[in-house]
Amino acid sequence: MTQILNADLHCHSVVSDGTLTPEALAERAKSNGVELWALTDHDEIGGQHRAAAAAKTQGIKYLTGTEISITFLGKTVHIVGLGFDADNEVLKAGLRSTRGGRKERAMEMSDGLAKVGIKGAYDGALQFVGNPELISRTHFARFLVEAGVCKDTSEVFRKYLIEGKPGFVPHRWATLKDAVGWITQAGGMAVVAHPARYGFTANEEYALFTEFKGHGGRGVEVVTGSHSAAEYVTYAETAKEFGLAASRGSDFHSPDESHTELGTLPYLPGGLTPVWELLADRIV
Ligand code: AMP
Ligand code: MN
Ligand code: MN
Ligand code: MN
Secondary structure (H helix, E strand, O other): OOOOOOOOOOOOOOOOOOOOOOOHHHHHHHHHOOOOOOOOOOOOOOHHHHHHHHHHHHOOEEEEEEEEEEEEEEEEEEEEEEEEOOOOHHHHHHHHHHHOOOHHHHHHHHHHHOOOOOOOOOHHOOOOOOOOOOOOOHHHHHHHHHHOOOOOOHHHHHHHOOOOOOOOOOOOOEEHHHHHHHHHHHEEEEEEEOHHHHHOHHHHHHHHHHHHHOOOOOOOEEEEEEOHHHHHHHHHHHHHHHHOOEEEOEEOOOOOOOOOOOOOOOOOOOOEEEHHHHHHHHHO
């Protein structure tokens, strides 16, 4: 497969914090011209068999996927896994363990919001949750919009859910080593998700990519809904500098919220090794 491929290897369903089912996403991917798709729910692979079956029904190629939250240098970083065995027990157990802290965190978030006069946020957020093990900030954001506290989810994040705001609760996710290890031992490829989003200094980012490679990580998202056109260029250079394969994905969550539609990003820039070239034998 060439670099000129409409691959969308990053999106979310109701199995994490998206609003569409895996089947509806597959249909949407097909109508948007996606040729190779991966569903990458946060910390969860429970939707993988449904997604692969739906891709087959739609006649599009599929790679298994997930997006694991980790803590690195005090910040939350996301590691995408692609092309692993979705029945791998070590990967499933690792993801289960990292999902474990979400309920307590959500209850603390709710307490923080109650202190500024927003009552019942835990129960409110739960109404938006498709997977009880995966309550996330996104579900709180949807509840606060429905309750009329903010006009959209970005405003909720800005005012309530980011560091320093009343609904933010610092949380220790998995380690970089664990996340890369779980994915790799399951036959998959670990990929640094949307690197421009973290606000790392050049030295911190160097440490991230160096340690990531050291643990067996092999890819980086270059073209993503979270990057500007200038950042495609920056991270194409990073891919070359660190000898990483390049990925492409919208990070689509919902028709009402996402600014990047499935399958509508520019192609990968030339001179890179696409992740799908190295994962050819994992595509179904
Ligand atoms: P959590 O894993 O519970 O910390 O929630 C993180 C999720 O919140 C991400 O996967 C995004 O879907 C969403 N998110 C993070 N920052 C923002 C933002 N500024 N605006 C809207 N959604 C966001
Ligand atoms: Mn999300
Ligand atoms: Mn992410
Ligand atoms: Mn994502």
